[in-house]
Amino acid sequence: MISPETAELRILDAAETLFYGRGIQAVGMDEIRSTSGVSLKRLYQLFPSKGELVQAYLRRRDVRWRQKLAAYAEAQATPEESILAVFDWLHEWFGEPDFRGCAFSNSFGELGATSSAVAETARAHKEAFFRYLTGLTAAAGKPASLGDHLALLAEGAITTAAITGSAEPAHQAKAAARVLLEAA
Amino acid sequence: MISPETAELRILDAAETLFYGRGIQAVGMDEIRSTSGVSLKRLYQLFPSKGELVQAYLRRRDVRWRQKLAAYAEAQATPEESILAVFDWLHEWFGEPDFRGCAFSNSFGELGATSSAVAETARAHKEAFFRYLTGLTAAAGKPASLGDHLALLAEGAITTAAITGSAEPAHQAKAAARVLLEAA
DNA sequence: CAACGGAGAGAATGCTCGTTCTCCCCATCC
DNA sequence: GGATGGGGAGAACGAGCATTCTCTCCGTTG
Numbered sequence: 459m460i461s462p463e464t465a466e467l468r469i470l471d472a473a474e475t476l477f478y479g480r481g482i483q484a485v486g487m488d489e490i491r492s493t494s495g496v497s498l499k500r501l502y503q504l505f506p507s508k509g510e511l512v513q514a515y516l517r518r519r520d521v522r523w524r525q526k527l528a529a530y531a532e533a534q535a536t537p538e539e540s541i542l543a544v545f546d547w548l549h550e551w552f553g554e555p556d557f558r559g560c561a562f563s564n565s566f567g568e569l570g571a572t573s574s575a576v577a578e579t580a581r582a583h584k585e586a587f588f589r590y591l592t593g594l595t596a597a598a599g600k601p602a603s604l605g606d607h608l609a610l611l612a613e614g615a616i617t618t619a620a621i622t623g624s625a626e627p628a629h630q631a632k633a634a635a636r637v638l639l640e641a642a
Numbered sequence: 643m644i645s646p647e648t649a650e651l652r653i654l655d656a657a658e659t660l661f662y663g664r665g666i667q668a669v670g671m672d673e674i675r676s677t678s679g680v681s682l683k684r685l686y687q688l689f690p691s692k693g694e695l696v697q698a699y700l701r702r703r704d705v706r707w708r709q710k711l712a713a714y715a716e717a718q719a720t721p722e723e724s725i726l727a728v729f730d731w732l733h734e735w736f737g738e739p740d741f742r743g744c745a746f747s748n749s750f751g752e753l754g755a756t757s758s759a760v761a762e763t764a765r766a767h768k769e770a771f772f773r774y775l776t777g778l779t780a781a782a783g784k785p786a787s788l789g790d791h792l793a794l795l796a797e798g799a800i801t802t803a804a805i806t807g808s809a810e811p812a813h814q815a816k817a818a819a820r821v822l823l824e825a826a
Numbered sequence: 827c828a829a830c831g832g833a834g835a836g837a838a839t840g841c842t843c844g845t846t847c848t849c850c851c852c853a854t855c856c
Numbered sequence: 857g858g859a860t861g862g863g864g865a866g867a868a869c870g871a872g873c874a875t876t877c878t879c880t881c882c883g884t885t886g
Contacts (some may be wrong), residue, residue, distance in 0.1 A: 480755045483667045486873055497834045498875085508874065558755060566805050567748030571664045580805050588802075607795075607818035610811060614798030618772075621750050621764050627794060634791035634822060641821050670843055681864050682845085692844065 460496070466504050468494040473515040478561050482512055482568055509575065512565070516579045519561050524586060537598035541608065541639060544591070545632035548615055552625035559620025560613075584613075595642075604642040608635050644680070650688050652678040657699040662745050666696055666752055693759065696749070700763045703745050708770060721782035722823060725792065728775070729819055732796060733812035736803040743804025744797075768797075779826075788826040792819050 460468075472494035476485040487508055491498050505511040530547040531540040551557060558564070566580040591612070592605030615631035644652075656678035660669040671692055675682050689695040714731040715724040735741060742748070750764040775796070776789030799815035 481752055483752070484756050487875080488873075498836085499833070502875075559751060560801075563747065563801055563805065564751030567743060567751035568665055568667070570805070571742060572668050577805075581807075584802060584805050603814065603817065606811075606814045607821075610798035610802060610815050610818065611791075611794050612798065613801050614794035614796065617744075617747055617797050617801055618768060618794060621747065621754070621761075621768050623765075627790075630787065630790045631794050633787065634794065637791075637822055637825050638818060641825060671845080672843075682866085683863070686845070 465494075465496045465500055469496050469501055469504060469511070470514060470518055473511055474519060475556075477512065477515055478519070478564075479556055479558060482565060487511075509573065512569075513575055513579065516562065516565060516576070516583075520579070520583045520586070523561075523583075524590065528590065531594065537594060538639060541591075541594050541598060542632060542635060544594070544608070544612060545615070545628050545635055548612060548619075548631070549625050549628035552615075552619040552628055557620070560616045563617065587612075598639075600639070600642045604638060607638050611635055611638075646684075646688065649678075649680045649684055653680050653685060653688060653695070654698060654702055657695055658703060659740075661696065661699055662703070662742060662748075663740055666749060671695075693757065696753075697759055697763065700746065700749060700760070700767075704763070704767045704770070707745075707767075708774065712774065715778065721778060725775075725778050725782060725823060726816060726819060728778070728792070728796060729799070729812050729816035732799055732803075732815070733809050736799075736809035736812055741804070744800045747801065771796075782823075784823070784826045788822060791822050795819055795822075 469490060472490050473485075476489060476493060487498065487501065490511070491501055494501070501511075505514060527544065527547055531543050534540040534543045562580040562583040565576050570577040570580060588606060588609045591609045592602040595602065595605040595608070611631040611634055615627035618627040619625055653674060656674050657669075660673060660677060671682065671685065674695070675685055678685070685695075689698060711728065711731055715727050718724040718727045746764040746767040749760050754761040754764060772790060772793045775793045776786040779786065779789040779792070795815040795818055799811040802811040803809055
């Protein structure tokens with residue numbers, strides 16, 4: 459028997475791949491089981507309902523996504539470079555073969571109206587992202603409004619890249635961000 | 643008996659209210675029937691499957707949405723004012739009580755991975771929107787890249803307004819748009 | 827060794843939903 | 857008037873799915 463920790467990891471990995479890749483309602487618990495290799499009994503012991511598994515998936519993805527973004531941005535030499543690096547990181551993300559847009563926007567569109575938990579998780583994710591960008595602009599001595607504007611650009615690039623299937627919106631957003639950054 | 647044209651209108655109105663308001667998979671054909679007052683038999687005569695009804699809903703919404711935007715923008719005196727008016731129009735839209743983001747982004751997030759028809763309709767809508775904005779910037783003697791940048795801002799504002807439940811992103815996007823417009 | 831408790835496989839349950847079918851009514855036409 | 861055809865209401869069908877239950881197996885403990 460695999461350890462509970464390993465089982466939980468496998469379940470969350472399967473949930474992330476499947477929920478993100480195909481949508482939450484399109485994936486049944488049976489498919490989570492077969493992909494993770496963890497029996498339904500154990501699955502329900504660890505996550506008492508599909509809704510709780512969805513929340514766990516979203517929470518873990520939120521933390522990881524923002525950590526990866528922060529690690530990339532913080533590897534830059536100056537605050538200005540960190541800001542522009544956000545859009546380089548987006549470009550890399552958009553190019554990943556399984557990229558399908560923002561997991562939070564997608565789950566909000568799918569379930570936001572019926573699940574307040576999903577709606578709230580999406581809201582918290584976007585708020586954290588906006589706060590992160592305003593933190594970067596503050597470090598560069600720029601106003602918080604610039605952070606909001608850059609966040610809107612990034613948000614738009616994510617949606618547009620997902621729907622058009624192109625990574626180009628990241629470059630477009632970066633060019634616009636550069637103009638805003640220099641004007642601020 | 644109501645005329646086929648009236649029945650079709652009622653069905654599409656019900657579909658739009660329900661699909662947009664709660665998500666496509668969350669709404670059953672039975673609810674379309676009870677809301678529209680059109681019997682299931684006639685419903686299936688006019689739209690042979692739920693998928694076709696979804697496509698009809700999206701197609702009509704695409705046309706109407708872009709018409710309303712264009713009417714608002716074209717009521718302005720100068721090309722520059724038309725461009726900025728796009729964001730005023732967004733602000734009005736965000737303030738509507740049933741606003742729940744972009745119907746195309748939402749349906750893409752929900753069904754884009756499983757339905758190529760939905761994915762394609764969403765893509766066509768975004769492309770038309772981008773083309774409309776680059777047309778506005780061309781009329782103002784500005785490069786097409788400005789149109790793309792403004793479209794990203796608008797797109798980000800829509801998503802952010804939907805998730806946070808605030809109309810404020812329209813104002814933020816307009817402020818950023820003004821900077822980009824004056825710099826271009 | 828024998829009882830036990832927890833684990834896996836997967837069947838069973840109960841519900842939802844897309845789609846079709848049945849049955850009945852009524853307006854039209856001979 | 858009586859046949860007919862199209863329409864409405866809603867039951868029926870079949871599939872999918874979240875969740876639970878059953879049965880069997882095996883490792884542990886006394």
